[in-house]
Amino acid sequence: MVKDTVFVAYATFTALGSFVFYLSYLVTKSEKVGKIGTLLNVATGLLLTASMVTRTYITIQKGWGHAPFTNLYESMVFFGWSISVLLLLFELKYKNKTLGTFVTPFIFIILAYTSLGGPGINTEVEPLIPALQSNWLIAHVITAFLSYAAFAVSCGASIMYLLRVNKTGGFWDRLPSAETLDEINYKAVLIGFPLLTLGIVTGAAWAHYAWGSYWSWDPKETWSLITWFIYAAFLHARYMRGWRGKKAAFLSIVGFAAVLFTYLGVNLIISGLHSYA
């Protein structure tokens, strides 16, 4: 039987490879090189899919049969998968391969942390404890992590924006225009925000059944609300006060920092009810 962790290890390398090729594409502007970057990112997505399928199969073999969304390790794999898929979608939509340079490092860092067994990573396939035996688990994890991935894309586009803005000529013209980057930042938030809202609501519904209260001001809940407020501010500032460009990029980066703290900081630094991942 193949171990699911093997796929994640390979995916770490394809993620690094896709970053290298995306970066070379920026420098060489060779379409071929860019295509390899994309293919390597697709490979990352496929390898992570294989890892999740294998893991689900292992749980079925053990007689448990549950989706691989139960601990930090499994959620990291799904997080990496979500970013990889969203990056591909944005790349197809905007027909620009340079975004990958700024988004694939996130995938690589996540997978490297996961496969090197950073703090909190346990790769063992575990049965579901009673609190996790709920259909809300699947809806909650999928919506939450897709929103995180969308915010990762918006953060990548924002970093790129801050480097790109007010620069012209040679190398810089190879990047998408500042306007396009601002647009990607905004579009990614448009995808992330409703998903984050859904993630919080499905989490609340689950908490209602499992913990007897839809909202307990648990650190995880509170930090997800903080994140939600940051992106709500982003949207209001954009619609009503015309915050674009630098200010919007800055808010997106702060927002993604809050996402990372909600996801990792809360579990690694603070403890609470939400102790699985």
Place this chain on the structure above:
Amino acid sequence: MKKIWEIFSSIKTAIVLFFLIATTSIIGTIIKQQPTPEGYEKLYGPTFTKVIKALELYDMYHSWWFQLLLILFALNLIICSIDRLPRILRFFKRETRIKERDYLNSLPIKCRHRAKNLTPEQAKEKVLSILKEKGFSPSEEEKQGESLYLFFEKGVINRLGVYITHFSILLVLIGGLIGSIFGFTGYITLVEGGKSNNVVLRGGFSNKPLPFEIECDKFEVQFYKNRPDVPKEYTSYVKVIENGKAVKSAKIEVNHPLVHRGIYFYQSSYGVFSSENGLLTVKIRDKRTGEVRKVQLRVGETQKVPDMGIEVKLIAFYPDFVITEEGPTTRSQELRNPAALVEIKKGNSTIKSWVFAFFPNVHEKKSDYEVKFVSFKPVFYTVLQVSKDPGVWLVWIGCILMIVAIMITFFYPHRRIFVWITPQSKGTEIALGFSTNRNQEAFKRLAEEVCEKIKKEL
């Protein structure tokens, strides 16, 4: 008054409030939250404890100033909405849908085409069918002098999306408020076989009797067969008793609460009430015939095993067996080293055997029977969390509405198409104007397709 209205209707205030709520919320994730400020001096020292007490930081999400922030947030939501709603409602009035031909100049996306061989009637039919393909049908039609004016729109509801979102947030806040005023949360503890209506409210300072009783028939912890260290399910089998009669039987598991009269009962925790009165299961093997029988016993109880012709009695059970000077005893009520003294009687002869859970090979050599420990189920108590929240349905309605409204706001733009068809000395002129409030690029692409088709087909 006007000044206050202006402050509350400003987006700046909204954004400042977002940041205030978000940043102050961090405090409660760092400082331990509990109902009273006990024990903080040890953790944070006397000076900081004073600050914690003054600002109620030990329970900050229920503190006066955080509640005030939430009230300001709600007021801001309401006033912003009232302030802007009239400007939005005009999109639902006919006047806004009717535009003169001059309006075309002010639109960012537009096109004109002269169809040489078509009458205005024919041109109209063509335009209607081309726009119908794109999912637009006319909602207004008017003669404007010589011209015929047609108006198409989709997603006018988008204009309300923001306000529905704000309204849904208010529903959630009101639901939360109703819950905190009229609801309660507490715990009820039941020993297997016992019943109670006494809920100890959270914080532990007061009780609340329920108008009915809950009886626990049985509590069970199941573990995974291939992972005996991981719990699979905690189950309380209970009955609801009203006026002495059982009206409902239910199984309460984690994630599957019991609801009775709007009160939720959740499986919260459990423990061992008594180990000595539990149910012991042993396997008895007749050494001569090899026959094996399972027997279940309580302390002091005798069970007959007719086909073996014996009687089995459990004399004593020690959950945490140890031998002291005074003889065998138990160190604790936990099942750390379960041991039982079993007596087997056949005819007139009796023989006692010690049975150890963790030492299966220890047994009475002189006996014809080998007794082995199978399992021991102590008498458990189960703790059910008891909650009533009359506001929860408002919260759910608010949540669903919020998601639908956010999706409408982001992804279902208000798109309008204005068409003027004017007869000319030779043929007919068709002028189209396009307007949308979101995602200009996508609508521009659609407009280009429509215009190209009109140029080709007319």
